Amino acid sequence: MAVVTLTKANFKETVESNDFVIVDFWAPWCDPCVAFTPTFEAAAVKNPDIVFGMVNTETDPEISDYFDVKQIPGLLVIRERAGIHAQVGEIGAPALDEIIKWAREFDMTQVREHYAAEDAKKSN
16 A cells, blocks of 8 residues: 555544554655655555555644654554554664554553543543
């Protein structure tokens, strides 16, 4: 699957309609960010069941501000609308593969229970 450009217009819908999203926060002036792009794109091809999206912090600062991204490159792993891992700094393909493996195996039971309890509070 190709990498998706995430913007203010499509970020929320992308996260809400996909169970597994990996977001790369980057900027065109950031050399490590630009160097990471081929690694991120290759991971997207190897993992077509995951949505890989890139947020340009220059053109869509609202998204990076919302997630309090202070340094780039930055990676955010989202499963079932919950951020389960954040990573800042340069990483190579083996490290990205390990993060993806870990995220696939992450037990979402506690997250689901938390959201169920929050929904129950709201309906009372």
